[in-house]
Structures are given as structure tokens and as C-alpha cells.
Amino acid sequence: MVQFALNHAWLVPLLPALAFVIIVFLTRPWPRVSSTVSIAAIFSSFVLASSIAYGVFTNPGFIEKPLEYSLRWFGMEGFTVKVGVLLDPTSTMMLFMVSMVAALIQIYSTGYMEGDPQYSVFFSYLSLFAASMLGLVISSNLLQMFVMWELVGLCSFLLIGFYTFKISAREAAKKAFMTTRIGDFGMLLGLLFLQIIFGTLDLTELAQRVPAFEQFGISLGLLTLIAILVFIGPIGKSGQFPLHVWLPDAMEGPTPVSALIHAATMVVAGVYLVGRTLFLFAEVPGAMEVVAFIGAFTALFAATIALTQREIKRILAYSTVSQLGYMMLALGVGSLSAGMFHLWTHAFFKALMFLGAGSVLHALHNKADVWDMGGLIKKMPITGWTFVIGGLAIAGIPPFAGFWSKDEILAVTLQYATHGHSLGYVLFFMATFTAFLTAFYMWRMIFLTFFGKEKPENHPHESPRSMTFPLIVLAGFATLGGLIGTPWANYWSKWIHFGQPHHGEPSIGLMLLSVFLGVAGIGLAYIFYYKDEEKLRVKQLAERYQTLYKISFNKYYVDELYLWFTRTVVDAGAKVLYWFDIHVVDGIIDGMAGFTKVSGRGLRYLQTGKLQTYALVFFLAVLVITVVLAFGNPTSAGILGGGK
């Protein structure tokens, strides 16, 4: 089984792809059949992925020598495009995580989407997404990855705009698509550079060639540019500042989608890509600093926005942006294992919280404002307590998963700082402060939603078992998932690392600081939002610091800034270009088209239908060719009597 799975890893993405085809062409009229097909496919993928994980993680050989096989797709001289599979601990971990979360969320969706007229379509999209995401993860070259990358983008677009009757959903889908396209374009440029300079997009080959970039005749400056171009893709996809604006709006999609795509899997594709191409970034310190700084800034920036948001899914969305910033920060300071570790734990607790939020929205009939909730834990114990576990995990309370990964990130950032990067201290400070803010805003949400007084107008009820089962499983992982990477027994960094494995001594001081920050955040939230039943103190604070509150609540006006920019600069530019297009370009094109048509009509008259004409043209052509060849050809010219 294990050997079979290793040799047939391509089945993992293929099964959901087949499910997509089956649903679209066959089972669409029968919703239950569609969801069964979809779940069966993703579950089989999960089983395969688990076998692969077993095979990879029981054989240390995979660390140094990944399993790679590929198939020539098409090619020409000097340029071959392959599709292939690259299995190493990093991709295996992703494969396992993605297939599991996707399976759980599809199970959850059977309850959540119950009765929706587009039920089958929803599952077909989920299958397509799972196929593309799994395909992205196992890609052995960047072109294949890029194709999958675009496909997950397409799925994200389709699923954000799933409720097509809602204008806001349609707008959000458009916004997500266009914003990420900006990133993808930068990335495509970067990939083109890589292909032209290094002659390959194969990850393994690139990893060998890039460190010797000077032999390929390029300077460090150009390589930095390439790295940053490639990084623009992840900025868009993983919601990093300044292209983060689409992610909160993406919450217009159905909640399982937010959990699957916009929290646990697709948005981490950017992080994964940077992790995969870390060999490129590692060569250029400048690009690494950019990654680290953008990551840290995004983490802090999004956390400050999350402080004042009122909609439950928006708070979670900003928290996702912020956590993605953490992952980027870890990669930027050169630690693949810390970044991937946080990716792993985050997937569980964030999917858990999103699904919990979905359960709440399900119960309250889509009432989204946390201030209108309260005391839900009594009526919805499973949702509530699993959500609390998620909250403890993200706040960094041991032994929950988030603690270990966040601690790891803080540790590597501090190490970075002490190894001669003075910028590192700034990064470290931003990261620790964000940790405090995270605990605070998360628990603000939890206290407001699940504790305190019940609101008489709400009639919550616990969700069906299909929805609570995934919550319980995810809560299990959010509790225990971090134990494989504790500083005392760090299996994680033994398996997943870049360069030398990281041998940090467990730093008790740092851990205490981290726990203190988490507890302080939770405590502050407790005082403000639980003890103070009328919430007078926070209201006073908001009054007193009105400007700050407004800036945060309005997300630093980034959207408005973009809108202003589009309305003035882009629109004005567009007007100029439109004029040019109408009068100059169209003029030329119309002229050409007219000429083409006229010449087509003119040439048509040669076709008389008379046999004699045809024969005449034929022999005339033979004659002309002979004469031309004869006169153009010195040897024949002599004999035919022609001359120069």
C-alpha cells in the first residue's frame, strides 16, 4: 500500500479531479450522490496521502533525496515542459494536511449547505479546488505549480461569488480575482526570468543552478529583482500587505469555503511557494529582508485592524492575514521549519474557528455581528468549547498547537537578530506585540460571542452531527498537533528544514514571555468584555481615542485609497487610452479589416468557375516559376540562354 501510494502520488490530485468531472457531467441532478462522490474521492486521496506520509516519514532517506518522477508534457529544442511529482517531507506534510482538512470540510458542508439549490455545483467546485491545490503541492516544477496556482485562484473566484444573487459576493469575487492577478503577473515575470536565465523551471534543477547564478552571467541585483518578482505572487495569494484587501472581502463566500480556501489551504500556497523557492531567496539577503519585513508588518497591521472589527468572519479573516504574516516572517528570517510549522498548526486551529463561526452563523441565521451574540456556549456546547480550544491555540497557550509554532517563530526571529541583523530586533518586537494583540482580539470575540448574557432574540441550537464531527477532529489536532515540534523533541525541524536543521536550545525565558503575552491578552479581554457587563470601559476608550478607533475600524482606509487611485489616476489614464484606442488603434484595425475584406472579395473574382481559366493560371504559374528560377540560377541561366 505504502509503496503503491508513493509511486502513484499523482492519484491524490487526480481523484478529486475525476470527482469534479463526474459531478459536472453525470450526477449534477442528484445532490446527495454528488456530495458522496466528492467526499469519497477526497477521502481516498486522504488515505493515499496518509500512506505517502507514512512512507516518507518512516524513511529518513527522503530528507536528502526526495522522490521525484515526471512525464514529458511537450517540448522543443532547448525547452521541455514536464509534469511531475516531487515528494519530500514538506510536500508530504502539505499533502496530508490539505487532503485531511478538505475531507473534513466537505463532510461539514453536507450539513452546512443542506437544501441549497446549487448543492451539487458547490461540491463540484470543492472537488476542483481540492484537485488543483493537491496538484500545486506535489508539483515538481514551477510552471506546473503556476498552472495549479491559477486554477486554485479560479476556484476561489467561483466560490467567493458562489451566491451569485448577492451583489456583494459578486463584487468580492471580482476583487479577489483582480487583486491576486496583480500578484500572479509579477510572479509570471519572475518565472519567465528564471526560465530564460537558468533554462529550467524544475525545482530540483533550479535548486542546483541558482546558487551558482554568477556562472549564468547575472548579477546579484538582477537575482534580487527576480526573487522579488516571484514574491509578488505570494503577496497577492497569501494576502500580504499591500495586496491583502481581497481576503477579508472573500468572506462573502459560504463559510466552509472561507475555512478551506481562505484560511487553511489556498492562502498558504504563497507561503508554500516561498518555502519551495527558499533556495532562491536565500541567495539574496535583500529579498529575504523584504519577505521578513512584509511578513512582520502584515502581521502587526492586520492585528490592529482585527481589534475593532465587528463581524465574526471578518475578525477571523484579519487574523488569518496576520498569521500568514507570521509565516512569511519566519521564512524571511530563513527558517523553513518554523514557517511550515506555523502553517501546519494554523491550518487546524483556523479551520476549526472558521467552521465554528459557520456553525454559529448557521444557528443564528447569518447574524454576523459579534455584539449581537452572547452566551452561545450554553446552547451550543460543542461549537463553543472547540472554539475555545482554537482560541487558546491561536493565543499561544501551552500545550495547544499554536504555542509551539509561534514560539518557534519568535525564537528564530530572535536568533536572526542576535546574529548580526539589527533589523531583527524590530521584527522581534513587532512579532511579540502582535502575539499580545492576537490573544486580545481573539478572546474579545470569544467572550462577546460565547460568554456573557444570552440575547433573548437569539434562538441558537447546536448544529447537526455532520458539522460538529469535523470540529471535534480539528480541535484534537489544534490541541495536540504542535507536540511534534516542541523544542525538547523537535521531530518537525528534523524533517522539514532548509540548509542545516535548526538546533535551538529550548529557551525558557522566551517561552515564559510568549505565555505571558497570551495570558495578558486574554486577561485584558476578560476584564473588558466579560467582567464589565455593560462594556462601558471599552466604549469610553473608543470615545477617547476616536481617531485611532476609526482608522482601525476602517482598515487604515486602504480600500478607499485604492478606490481613489483607481478613480483618479487609472480612470484618467484609461480615458486617454480609450481615446487613443477609438481613434488611432481602431482606425488602423478597421482600415486593415476593410482592406482584408476588400482583398478577399477581389481575389474571389479570379475564381470564375471556368476550366480554361484554371488551366491558364496553372500553366502561367509554372512558366513564371521556371523563368524566375532560370534567371535566378547561374547554372540553368547558361543553358536556357538567359543572362544576368
Place this chain on the structure above:
Amino acid sequence: MNFDFSLLTTELALFVLGLSTFVLGLVVPSASRRGLGSFAALGLLLVLGIAVINWSNQGVLLNGMYLVDGYANFFKVMFILSAILVILGSFRYIDQHVGHHFEYYSTVVFATLGMVVMASAGDFITLYLGMELMTISFIILVAFRFMDTKSLEAGMKYLLLAAMSSAVTLYGLSLVYGATGTIIIGEVAEAVARGGNSPLLVIGLTMLVAGLGFKVAAVPFHMWSPDVYEGAPTPVTSFLAVGSKAASFAILLRLFLGGLGDLHGQWAMLVAVLAALSMLVGNLVAIPQTNIKRMLAYSSIAQAGYILVGLVAATEAGVKGVMFYAFLYIFATVGAFTVVAAVYNKIKSDEIADYAGLVQRAPLAATVMLICLLSMAGIPPLAGFVGKFYLFQTVVQGYMWLVYLGLIMSMVSVYYYLRVVLVMFRDDPKDPSPIEFGSAANMTLIIAMVITLVLGIYPGPLAEVANTAAQTFFLR
């Protein structure tokens, strides 16, 4: 002399099939003669199996007069495949408009035999024999609806003009023979390498370009094709467009690369000009056409122009491009013509305007038409895109102007292809009753569509096969 008959299995099987179709037609009662179409199709399927099994059974017969190599086998499989598709697509058409089933089907098989012989021809006589067998079969087929004046007129035109082109080809062959003293293509190459260039050779070469240019319908030797394509029974048109053209390309390449390869400097520019003219005229004149068969005829002239580009390159990659493109062109063209034939069965019209709302009347047919036309236009991810890519990539060095021209003309072609699509998908039908195709024609359509899609997405294996076959010419 050692004569290995096993190398001729495919040819013999075809011959037996053609004869037995004919004889069976004479024997069985006239009511069951229509079943002979299925008989011929099944027989061809068997022959296809034989050809594929015998793929690696390669060798040379009669001192190089008959060559059974990878190149020939590739084309043989292609011809037999296209004959199967054409026959499957023509059941209803022949039933309704022609009759004379067994004559029709056995003639198709004999035409196929001619093509197969052409693909293997190693000397001028075999080449000419194969070509005439094919051409004469086609003359019969074109005039097959002899109660229909248009078909008869087309047959007459084809007879006279084909005779003329045969004469020119023969003249060219005799001049080459005169200059080199041999009729075996391999020995011609040696003689050319020894003796170099001579005026006789150049004139012979010109004649050959003209004669074979007629067969592939390259401008300025194309004038017969729109009239003949329009007048011929539609299934015959499709066979003429794919089989005859591909077979002529097969010998064109064999002659020019295998025999006259050393004179590349002499003919490359000439062929390049013909390619350019074909692309230009074919695409431009296709625009004002209102009859779909005429439109497809001009489009097929343009396609011949694209394929000639591979000959201009005269490299392994060029031959590979030609073979790949010819292969995909078969499916796209047969798919389109099968739709045309079936639609004609129902509405008795070939006017593009009458295709209004086809998607509502026959969704499968409209989809196949869409895919085939887009493939011909070279839109990814369909086979035509990959084919054009392979072809034009070979002349990037040296004939960049040809690449630009091909690019521009492909864009022009999108216009007239999409016009049909627009009519089919946007307009409302005058009469919304569904159009039945019959399961055999549906099979042709589905095969054409699937292969066009698969070759576009995953061209690797076929390209590999074509590449291996293409090396035949460059082993020396």
C-alpha cells in the same frame, strides 16, 4: 531475389477488402447492400489493426522501389484512420443522396490503397501508380452523385485538371530521371550529391512542385479545389481534403527531402513563397464565402500553406511538424465535414446562414464543429495550436517573415471560423426541430473531438512517434 511479402500485409489486406466489398455488393441482394458500409468500416478497422501490429516490421523491397519504414507506416495508419472516419460519417449521406453503396465503399477503399502505396513509394513508377490509383478513384467519387449537375461538373473539372497535373508531374519525374539516370529516390539523392545541380533538375523540380502543389491545393495551383470541394458529395470532399492532401504531402516530403534534399537551396524559397501565397489567398478569400463547403475549401488551402512551412525548414523538426499537423488536421477536417454532411441531410443546404441555432438542434454537432474550427484556427489548448507551434517553430531561424505571416493569417482565420460559431450559437434557428445524426456519424464526431482535445493537451506521445519516423530522411 528475396521478396518479403510480409512487408506488404497492409496493402494486400486493403486490396482484398476493396475487392471483396465490390464482389459482395454484386452477390448480396440489393436490400442489404447498405450494410456494406459497416462491412468496409469493420474491414478497415481490421486493416488498421494489422498496420499497427506490423508497425515495426520494416524493410526495403525491390532495391528501394518500395520502402516500408516508420515514415510510411505513420502515414498509412493516418490514411486508414481517416478512411474509417469518413465511411462512418457517410452512411446516411450515401443512403439518402447517392445509393450505389458497394461501388462507393469499395472505391473509397481503393483510394486508400492508392494513398498507402504513395506513402511507401521508393521510386517514381510506384509513386505515380499510387497517385493515379488514388486520383482516379477520387474522380469517380467526386462525380458519384451523377444525377446532380454540380457533382458531375465537379467531377469533370477534376478529371481534366487532375490529368493536366499528372502530366506535369510525370514530365517533372522524367526530367529528374534524365538528369540523374535513375528512378529510385534513394539513388537520385546519391546522384544529386555527386553531380550537383543541373538545369534539367531545376526544371524537373519546378514541374514536381507544380504537379504536387496541385494535389495539396497550394496557391497558385489551387483553383480547382473550391469548385470540386463544393460540388463533390460532402463525405468525398472530406476524404479529398484529408486523405488526398496528406498522401500528396507524404510523397512531396519523400521526394524533396529524401531525393532532392541537397538542392534545398534551390527549392526552399520557392516552397516558402507557395506557402505564403496559400496562407494569404486561402485565408483572405475564405472571408467572403457564404457556403460552408467553399469556406472550408479555402481554409484547407490555407492549412496546406501552414503545412508547407514544415517542408521549407527541411529539418527533422520540420518533418515532425508536418506529420503531426497532418494527423490533427485529419480529425479537425473530418469532424467539420461530418457535421456539414449531416446538416445537409436534414436541411438540404450548405449555406452558413442556415446553421443558425445549430446548438439547439444538435448540441453535440455544434460543439464538435466549434472545437474543430477552433483547432484549425490554432487556439490553445486544442491540437491545432500545438501543430502550428511545431511547424512555425522550425522556421524561426531563417524565415521569420513566414512566421509573422502565419501568425497574422491565423488571426485573420479566426474571423471566418468564429463567424460560423457565432451563427451556430447566437442566432435562433428558423426551425428548432432537432437534427439526428445516427450513431455512426456521432462516433466520428466524438472521435474527432476527443482526439483534437487530447492532442492539444498532451501532444507528447504522438510527437515522439512522428519524431522517430521523421528521422528516416536524416540518417544519411
